[in-house]
Amino acid sequence: MLQTAQATIREAATKLGYNPKVVEAFLEAEAEHVFEIEVSGTTYPAYRVQHNSRLGPYKGGIRFHPNVNLDEVRALATLMSLKTAAVGLPLGGGKGGIAVDPHSLSDAEVEELSRRFARHLAPHIGSKKDIPAPDVNTNGQIMNWMADELEKTTGKKDPGSFTGKPLGKGGSLGREAATGRGGVITLVEYLKEENMLDKELTIALQGFGNVGYFFAELLRPYPNLKLVAVANSKHTWLRKDGIDVSKTAATNPRPEDLDDLKDAKVLPSGAIIGAKADILVLAALENAVYEANVGAVKTAVIIELANGPITKKAEQVLLKKKVVILPDVIANAGGVIVSYLEWQQNLKNEHWDEDEVNIKLADILVPAAQATMAYAKEQGVSFKQAAFELALKRILGS
Secondary structure, eight states, rough: HHHHHHHHHHHHHHHOOHHHHHHHHHHOSEEOOOOEETTTTEEEEEEEEEEEESSSSEEEEEOTTTTHHHHHHHHHHHHHHHHHHHTTOOOEEEEEEEEOOOSSHHHEEEEEEEEHHHHHTTTTBTTTTEEEOOTTOOOOOHHHHHHHHHHHHHHHTTTTTTOOGGGTTTTTTTTHHHHHHHHHHHHHHHHTTTOOOTOOOOEEEEEOSSHHHHHHTTTTTTTEEEEEEHHHHEEEEEEEETTTOOSSSSSSSSSGGGGGGGEEEEEEGGGGGGOSSSEEEOOOOOOOOTTTGGOOOOOOOOEEEEEEEEOHHHHHHHTTTOOEEOOOHHHTTTHHHHHHHHHHHHHHHHOOOHHHHHHHHHHHHHHHHHHHHHHHHTTOOHHHHHHHHHHHHHHHHO
16 A cells, blocks of 8 residues: 555656655655554554644544554555645644554453553644544544543643544544545535436445445435445445445444345455446455456446555556546545544534534535546546645645
8 A cells, every 4th residue: 555655646746747856755754653552461563653744733543453564554644645635634644553453452451552552642642743533443432542641641631632532522523424425525526527416326335334334325315326235344245226224223234234135145245346336435445456356347436435445556457447536535535524623623612513514524525526626637637646646736836
């Protein structure tokens, strides 16, 4: 993922005529914090990469996952710098993580791990420096523990130091659905631009966590956009008559809980990449489409709701086949936009209702998507390259 991100940046920067030395300097993070945390006799590698702050404080999630490593965190921090710039936010890019499976720990151990992470980074984070948020396997409770520990360590109140907090602790309404909502907004803007919004189109969705679920749920105002395939890490479910994710008694449904999937065709998880549909939504993890499986892709449009779900070589294959890719730096920016809106509410000591948050999200994302599409058409480049070029111009200057 780091190689893919850097290659795309170099490609965009070369086209824009930037001095290679300036580009290489931009690719280097401004700060990297690499340390270890010991909990219950086990030591866990921990990271926080602060990539670029030219536009504002660093912003980016914290993930708890056994595969977290420095290169992954570097890549995600770099992508966050591009993402915040691409949608016009006054923020930079950062990312953090701990190489741990939190499901193997007790709640008390997860809390201790979280608090020690915040304690170690206390001199380097805060509402004016670096504003972390939840990511893979982290949540509002973990952000609350970290924010509390930061204030205890520094002795100062700083409600805007973390976003993605619980609602009663300064969190924002609309945050849970934000990334999925942003994906739908981006898709709708693309379909409007291509005069396809009223066409009957089918959708295959990889990933049915928070992002994938809300993307599917928020498609409901567009009955002509029919979800026909869903996959998680275990299976792919195909149902040509469509899948209504609201048809279930479960509060936080898995695909197995959906009434519409009781009679669906079940295939291995990886089959989703080759599902027959017009649009493929990648809402799982990075590198989901790569050299070995890119030939299976049958869709004309792909939406990147995960970070870096298509490798550079796979992307080149898809672009040669004229597959349209709606890039992660725009399509999944709903999460960071609402994190920004939460930060704004914290700084102003305000709490906005959900409609206001959703309106402000659209007010930021719609113009960004429209500008990216217009620039891509004008310059004859892919949407991803267009987004990266516009972002680099904002960070490095025209």
